[in-house]
Amino acid sequence: NLSDRLEKSFKILKGQGMITEINVAETLKDIRRALLDADVNFRIAKKFTDDVKEKALGQQVLTAVKPGQLMVKIVKDELTSLMGGKFEDVNLTGNPTVILMSGLQGSGKTTFSGKLANLLKSKKGRHPLLVAGDVYRPAAIDQLKVLGEQINVPVYTEEGNMDPVKIAKAAIKEAKNKGYDVVIVDTAGRLAVDEQMMNEIAAIKKAVDPEEILFVVDSMTGQDAVNTAKEFNDRLDFDGVVLTKLDGDTRGGAALSIRSVVEKPIKFVGTGEKVDAIDVFHPDRMADRILGMGDIVSLVEKAQEQFDAEEAKKLQNKLAKNTFNFNDFLKQINQIKKMGNLKDVMSMIPGMGKAMKNMDLDDDAFKSIEAIIFSMTNEERENPSLINGSRRKRIADGSGSNIQEVNRLLKQFTETRKMMKMVSQGKNMQRVMSGMQ
Numbered sequence: 001n002l003s004d005r006l007e008k009s010f011k012i013l014k015g016q017g018m019i020t021e022i023n024v025a026e027t028l029k030d031i032r033r034a035l036l037d038a039d040v041n042f043r044i045a046k047k048f049t050d051d052v053k054e055k056a057l058g059q060q061v062l063t064a065v066k067p068g069q070l071m072v073k074i075v076k077d078e079l080t081s082l083m084g085g086k087f088e089d090v091n092l093t094g095n096p097t098v099i100l101m102s103g104l105q106g107s108g109k110t111t112f113s114g115k116l117a118n119l120l121k122s123k124k125g126r127h128p129l130l131v132a133g134d135v136y137r138p139a140a141i142d143q144l145k146v147l148g149e150q151i152n153v154p155v156y157t158e159e160g161n162m163d164p165v166k167i168a169k170a171a172i173k174e175a176k177n178k179g180y181d182v183v184i185v186d187t188a189g190r191l192a193v194d195e196q197m198m199n200e201i202a203a204i205k206k207a208v209d210p211e212e213i214l215f216v217v218d219s220m221t222g223q224d225a226v227n228t229a230k231e232f233n234d235r236l237d238f239d240g241v242v243l244t245k246l247d248g249d250t251r252g253g254a255a256l257s258i259r260s261v262v263e264k265p266i267k268f269v270g271t272g273e274k275v276d277a278i279d280v281f282h283p284d285r286m287a288d289r290i291l292g293m294g295d296i297v298s299l300v301e302k303a304q305e306q307f308d309a310e311e312a313k314k315l316q317n318k319l320a321k322n323t324f325n326f327n328d329f330l331k332q333i334n335q336i337k338k339m340g341n342l343k344d345v346m347s348m349i350p351g352m353g354k355a356m357k358n359m360d361l362d363d364d365a366f367k368s369i370e371a372i373i374f375s376m377t378n379e380e381r382e383n384p385s386l387i388n389g390s391r392r393k394r395i396a397d398g399s400g401s402n403i404q405e406v407n408r409l410l411k412q413f414t415e416t417r418k419m420m421k422m423v424s425q426g427k428n429m430q431r432v433m434s435g436m437q
């Protein structure tokens with residue numbers, strides 16, 4: 001399974017000091033293979049590993065953390081963001097709110113309709129009405145009736161009426177009359193996507209204008225799930241995905257792929273046949289599930305904090321002694337980039353605003369600065385006064401910039417160093433540094 005594979009691939013990294021192109025390549029290959037095995041679409045797996053690579057390369061591996069663990073953290077964050085980042089709830093603003101189920105036969109629509117009704121009733125104090133819109137199979141109507149009885153939620157049916165559009169409209173009218181505030185419309189599915197099914201559900205959509213169209217999909221169907229999701233989304237432009245049968249050790253690959261392909265949030269997961277086997281979808285928990293190693297992530301986060309605090313102390317000493325050099329500068333750039341909004345960060349540092357005024361504070365600006373610093377030798381970085389005219393030319397050539405740019409950076413660096421020395425002697429140092437880290 002995916003977790004085992006990832007765990008195994010991370011072992012390769014153990015005992016290496018820094019994540020580099022070479023030691024990461026093998027791991028990335030394994031991660032990609034593992035994702036493909038878990039039914040993640042090829043294109044998505046490739047993009048995923050490219051993103052992870054970009055984030056991992058050059059990351060200094062902390063003393064307290066092994067590279068494999070750092071990779072786990074990077075992979076987890078990336079998985080989480082690929083699955084939408086955060087939980088998205090259903091829209092319940094309608095009067096009544098209409099929720100329409102879509103999906104293939106056997107995906108779990110009827111079961112999920114009952115689960116959702118039960119959840120809204122017991123956790124959100126709602127008054128749902130279930131609607132039996134799968135009119136072709138008497139057994140389907142009975143199935144919904146049984147569910148309704150079990151959770152004590154009424155089920156709207158019309159004996160002999162074979163028109164789900166009319167039934168759905170009548171059910172909404174009934175809900176208005178009787179004060180039900182959520183109408184959950186179960187529909188018929190087929191074993192494969194076909195025109196008639198699509199036409200029918202599109203007609204229901206048009207007639208009742210639902211607040212939420214949920215696409216229900218069996219997570220065990222793997223790659224097929226992605227294609228089906230795409231076809232339904234092209235036709236219905238649905239609002240959210242329900243991933244069913246995610247119990248036991250079902251692979252989570254479908255969650256990854258569907259989210260990326262249709263760009264719609266996964267809102268719920270079904271985790272069993274019982275009516276309370278429903279969960280709202282949390283991307284970070286799903287990432288944990290896929291990785292299967294929750295504890296490592298918090299360990300890495302903790303170590304990261306320690307690392308930052310340690311670095312801050314070192315930097316503080318250097319500033320006071322005026323030995324701040326280009327390697328420190330690089331580290332600072334990395335720290336700042338991690339924090340996001342640069343202008344905010346800079347504005348917290350007294351006097352810094354002025355020194356940074358002429359710099360464009362975005363990542364691109366840092367890129368050219370980094371390129372120049374990367375073209376310096378380590379001696380030059382540690383002792384910038386070494387950098388004479390011929391060295392400047394070499395650095396400019398090496399970084400694809402020109403001498404003026406190199407001069408500008410050196411000047412900025414000297415000014416910054418001066419500024420920082422002043423700041424470091426001020427009373428606010430502690431606050432400034434804790435703000436920066």
Ligand code: GDP
Nearest residue numbers: 105106107108109110111244245270271272273
């Ligand atoms: P529909 O045809 O889309 O309405 O699908 P059903 O709701 O009838 O479900 C089809 C089968 O899948 C039934 O046997 C359900 O009990 C089962 N099922 C639905 N959701 C889940 C789930 O989350 N986990 C498991 N293990 N089985 C489920």
Ligand code: MG
Nearest residue numbers: 109110134140
């Ligand atoms: Mg059904």
